[in-house]
Amino acid sequence: MSSLRILHLSDTHFAGDGGRHYGVVDTREHLQRALSHVGHLLFDLVVISGDVSDDGSEESYRQVHDAVLPWALARGARLVFAMGNHDRRDTFRAVLGGGQPDAGEQELAGIDLDRPVASTAESSGWRVIVLDSSVPGAGYGRVDAPQQQFLRDALSTPAQHGTVVVIHHPPVRAHTDLLQALALDEEDAQSLIDITRDTDVRVILSGHYHAPIVEFVDDVPVVVTAGVANVSRTFADAAEESAIDAFGGALVEIDGARVRVVPFLERLTPDDEVFHFDAQVVEQIIQDAGRPH
Structure with missing residues (x-):
């Protein structure tokens, strides 16, 4: 299988008690609607690139896993998650x-359960590398030195068809002041790009910004998908932050030298803000959760 079709979702923000996101959004309904939107298609991978949970509870992870796994298996897809x-x-x-x-x-070597959640796996000649850009207790992202070496070692040998990297915080700039303060550390973002340069990495899949963005960095597309829980207002006042009651995702197809990205976004309540x-x-x-100055 030299081609690869990916359903890229992110930011499901499930709560274990079934509570609504920001007291407004039924995240289970949003996820079901996102899956139904592309339910007529077959996929090789279903990727949820972080902020799987909103409260960090085991129950929230079980709910997302149990909602998506049968759907993915019915379409021939392997399921991949990343930490947010x-x-x-x-x-x-x-x-x-x-x-x-x-x-x-x-997995990334170690016995500490609080170590970054990073892994690599191959299927049908395609390699998927999951990185963990989370910083416990903060909103911004880092990729520590052991993970950078983990990525470097993994990419030292090409996969048969290529590699997909999944990381929650994108290695590209955000569109609002808040999201930029909560972005991936700039040095780590540059290191990630440097490590993947001239390797078999075909695409980097990210979330976090809750808005669809595709940016090419050294000929590698960084695909940031809209959130399942809500969609960020991209062109509002950059000093403020707001989101609409909507869900989104992206179809990513890799075929030979081509990478095709088809984002989708659907509003549920046209006039409602989350x-x-x-x-x-x-x-x-920014003071509470952003990068220290």
């Missing part, structure tokens, strides 16, 4: 393992 800033490493690992629970993982933070609230969130 809302996720917890111990509970994520307890339910989802190294992020590739339905393949034989070779949240709207003014500049003062944004600044407080």
